[in-house]
Amino acid sequence: MTNRKPWLEQLRRKCIIDPIVNDRRSVNGTRLGRDPGWIFSHAIGGGQADFDQPIEELSPRDRVMLYALFNQKAHIDELIHAFDQFFLQGVESFHDATVIDVGCGPFTAGLALANVLGSRAAYRYFGVDRASSMLTLANELAAEVRKVGEFNDRTEVSFHKSIDEISFGNPRAAEMTVFVLSYLLASNSVDVDALVGEINRARGRIGLGQTVVLYTNSAREGARNNYPKFRERMIEAGFKEHVRETERFQDTDKPRDIHYALFLRPAVTTFSMSEFLA
Ligand SMILES: C[S@@+](CC[C@H](N)C(=O)[O-])C[C@H]1O[C@@H](n2cnc3c(N)ncnc32)[C@H](O)[C@@H]1O
Structure with missing residues (x-):
């Protein structure tokens, strides 16, 4: 299914x-x-x-x-499932959200998000990948999504080699930010300290709204080696681990075990200059 x-x-x-x-x-x-x-x-x-x-x-x-x-197909299915859960309460709070897909590959989370939302909400999506070859294909697939009308006219999509190089424009007041890390942490090329540092700096530059980090990965032992350190660094950065589960994932052609987690950092309600300068 x-x-x-x-x-x-x-x-x-x-x-x-x-x-x-x-x-x-x-x-x-x-x-x-x-x-x-x-x-x-x-x-x-x-x-x-x-x-x-x-x-x-x-x-x-x-x-x-x-x-x-x-x-890619199985990852799309997992992310469709995750976004379906995410939007159970409606899409209103997602309007004008910022989505940063870290290690985006060929626009995997972007395709899943478009599948779930279509043109119901406008958001800005930033795909980040160290591989230019991935970004080229990602760009082509995003252009196809635009062509078939599955983005809101105000949805913006762009691709980048690193989070730090993204210019987010003027800080936002209350809109939500969502980071997606789909199968990124299985990689030995990922420096967990640097990654959490980039996420946290970007969060501060984007604005004051709530930040959500969705992590998915294979449940295989070796693929999870980076997770404990990642979790520790995220908690030090002020995030709360909201769920961490291993489950048999069924909504796909070949069911398999996946490991997923959701981290939340609430909206900043008292104005602090250091939030912008961090
Ligand atoms: C297993 S793929 C996952 C792709 C996509 N997220 C998905 O679920 O299909 C890992 C991706 O992370 C990228 N990657 C690996 N190390 C990276 C790093 N340090 N910074 C950014 N991207 C990285 C790779 O080029 C690759 O596209």
């Missing part, structure tokens, strides 16, 4: 599945000339590859397309 809408299935077919299946290298049951086992462990590296580097005869573009084909 999946909650992906028909437009999202069509978009993935047009931009990801068909280009790979119709590629002249995809013969004899291979994808781009490689079998799925090699692709998963080498081209995608369990999701943690350096996607800007070619590998053997595959280009960075091939690698991100293969990531989108093999890994």
